[in-house]
Amino acid sequence: MATIKDIANKLGIAVSTVSKGLNGAPDISEDLRQLVLDTAVEMGYKTKRMRKENHKKLAILIENMDYENINDFGYDLILGFRQMAYRDNWQVDVIHVTDSMQEKEKYNTYMLKHGYTGAFCMGFALQDTWMKQISKTGIPTALLDNYVTLNQHVGYVGTDSYEGIGLAVKKLVKMGHKKIAFLNGSRNSWVSDQRQESYETALKDNKLTLDPALTAFGHYVADSAKYHVPGMLEAGATAILCGNDLIASGVYEVCKDKGLRIPEDISVVGFDDIPLASEIEPGLTTIRQDRLELGKCAYFTLNSLVHHVSISKTMLRPQFIERDSIGKVAK
Amino acid sequence: MATIKDIANKLGIAVSTVSKGLNGAPDISEDLRQLVLDTAVEMGYKTKRMRKENHKKLAILIENMDYENINDFGYDLILGFRQMAYRDNWQVDVIHVTDSMQEKEKYNTYMLKHGYTGAFCMGFALQDTWMKQISKTGIPTALLDNYVTLNQHVGYVGTDSYEGIGLAVKKLVKMGHKKIAFLNGSRNSWVSDQRQESYETALKDNKLTLDPALTAFGHYVADSAKYHVPGMLEAGATAILCGNDLIASGVYEVCKDKGLRIPEDISVVGFDDIPLASEIEPGLTTIRQDRLELGKCAYFTLNSLVHHVSISKTMLRPQFIERDSIGKVAK
Numbered sequence A, B: 001m002a003t004i005k006d007i008a009n010k011l012g013i014a015v016s017t018v019s020k021g022l023n024g025a026p027d028i029s030e031d032l033r034q035l036v037l038d039t040a041v042e043m044g045y046k047t048k049r050m051r052k053e054n055h056k057k058l059a060i061l062i063e064n065m066d067y068e069n070i071n072d073f074g075y076d077l078i079l080g081f082r083q084m085a086y087r088d089n090w091q092v093d094v095i096h097v098t099d100s101m102q103e104k105e106k107y108n109t110y111m112l113k114h115g116y117t118g119a120f121c122m123g124f125a126l127q128d129t130w131m132k133q134i135s136k137t138g139i140p141t142a143l144l145d146n147y148v149t150l151n152q153h154v155g156y157v158g159t160d161s162y163e164g165i166g167l168a169v170k171k172l173v174k175m176g177h178k179k180i181a182f183l184n185g186s187r188n189s190w191v192s193d194q195r196q197e198s199y200e201t202a203l204k205d206n207k208l209t210l211d212p213a214l215t216a217f218g219h220y221v222a223d224s225a226k227y228h229v230p231g232m233l234e235a236g237a238t239a240i241l242c243g244n245d246l247i248a249s250g251v252y253e254v255c256k257d258k259g260l261r262i263p264e265d266i267s268v269v270g271f272d273d274i275p276l277a278s279e280i281e282p283g284l285t286t287i288r289q290d291r292l293e294l295g296k297c298a299y300f301t302l303n304s305l306v307h308h309v310s311i312s313k314t315m316l317r318p319q320f321i322e323r324d325s326i327g328k329v330a331k
Helices: A004-011 A015-023 A030-043 A048-052 A073-087 A099-104 A107-113 A129-134 A161-174 A190-205 A224-234 A245-257 A290-307 B004-011 B015-023 B030-042 B050-051 B071-087 B099-104 B107-113 B129-134 B161-174 B192-203 B223-232 B245-257 B293-308
Strands: A057-061 A090-095 A116-123 A141-144 A153-160 A180-184 A215-217 A239-240 A266-271 A283-286 A309-318 A318-321 B057-061 B090-096 B115-120 B141-144 B156-158 B179-184 B214-218 B238-241 B267-272 B284-289 B310-315 B318-319
Touching: A004 A015, A004 A030, A015 A030, A057 A073, A073 A090, A073 A116, A073 A290, A073 B161, A099 A129, A107 A116, A107 A129, A107 B057, A141 A290, A153 A161, A153 A290, A161 A180, A161 A190, A161 A239, A161 A266, A161 A283, A180 A190, A180 A224, A190 A215, A215 A224, A224 A245, A239 A245, A245 A266, A283 B192, A290 A309, A290 B293, A309 B161, A318 B192, B004 B015, B004 B030, B015 B030, B030 B071, B057 B071, B071 B090, B071 B115, B071 B293, B099 B129, B107 B129, B115 B293, B129 B293, B141 B192, B141 B293, B156 B161, B161 B179, B161 B192, B161 B238, B161 B267, B161 B284, B179 B192, B179 B223, B192 B214, B214 B223, B238 B245, B245 B267, B267 B310, B293 B310
Parallel strands: A057 A090, A057 A116, A116 A141, A141 A153, A153 A309, A180 A215, A180 A239, A239 A266, A266 A283, B057 B090, B057 B115, B115 B141, B141 B156, B156 B310, B179 B214, B179 B238, B238 B267, B267 B284
Antiparallel strands: A283 A318, A309 B310, B284 B318
């Protein structure tokens, strides 16, 4: 393992300066501190505190995702991850990541400073500063729904969107639907792009043509529906696939306001199967992601990366859960 | 069968320490216990308890692949799988599968009759009778290098061919090569198709045109080379990528017979990094698959499927191992 002296030699500065950089002393410049930390990461240096600590530490870094309530998408993911990590005696910290955190500090620096051996990142957007840095990081990192090429230290975990959306479209076509709309989640998201592609592929597989009026990106929240659903209905949609269950719950509201019955007048399909899906009326047909298992797979992937086993992808199959929100197309 | 003394000798530790490791005594470290167990598996040791117990059983079904010698492609795969399965107390049988077995009995019937809870299948060809049956099976099945859609009970394990072949082609192009040939393995193989696609994608990415005279399917054996390499050389190949290291060793022979020097006159790249790759002269540059870890991932996938967690894909990143068989293009 590298020593403080190695870092000092490499940078051509005094040992005392390196020590200041590592310990966050106020009397060196921010740029120099950053350089010391970056070099320390690169050389595999660990502070005394890091070596002394009883607990090896992993971080769950979350952005753009709710996780505190059992109804939230992230809840089971964190639970599954924690359950597995606990067995191997890891301490797991859950950290809500903001834009300003990402601006203030580099990903590697943040991880090193807080003594994290690796991270499971959930909900990151494509244009995030840390996502760009993660594509080149040497720190073991598992990404939910994000994929990075050619980096031995980073792995992807997710659910197969192609199979999920394929199953839903096939079922709707069988029920006579031809105008199947897709109200996607947010732009600038790797997984939204995947689902868009999956939707377009599924239409082609079922010999339906893509109508731009029947598809839109919104956000992964219920409110999205009111901006996009009226246009889709005008364009003749008889079924609406949604980027997640929250969006679907918003579609319910808009349709009810317009006096449309589900599924008699319009069919609705969600994605995820959060508890809400079986609680709303009528029960929401949806594409289930097993989030507890995804969390466990994320741990397996991250733990493998920590042990220099370069898993690039772990993918779960979705399940098509049929409830009461889809029916034969209205004549 | 190996004895406790054999294990002690191999590890250079006391018989009493081996015994502690095998029996889970608390006064040895977890790492040492694991090492003892892994070595016991590798040497085929069975404790008295294991010999007495009625074991839950998993099958490793192998076709078209050597595995008995440490130099064989399948050896480490089986070892990795066994090491993991042992910890969960599974009995693992390795079965060499033939065409006539597949004709005589259905896959499900075979598994049921022999009391296997699940199988890890290696080396199956696309047209195999059992492959067709596996696409619809309800029995937990992990496939090496084969992918089945929409079956919750079947998962894929493999190495990312795109990244591997991409790295090799990029490196060769950097060395000035423009006529890069690809001598693939057998037809009717999912993974051969993947590698062919990867090769064609990599050419496109590097703005090279595909010359049909520079690519051929052969078989995953050394002998393949003599049928295809002469034509590739005539067509002007300055580098030959191979479907595996055995094929590459055959390419060495053909080139040497023709008086061509490697790498001065022709560059050669293998796939897999079996021990042979570092033993032949000059050392073979190759795309490494971590077979021990692939075996462990196969176990993880199969064990998940057994517990109704539907993993569809576990993919490892390859590593580009540069030795002495590639060089700048001859002027």
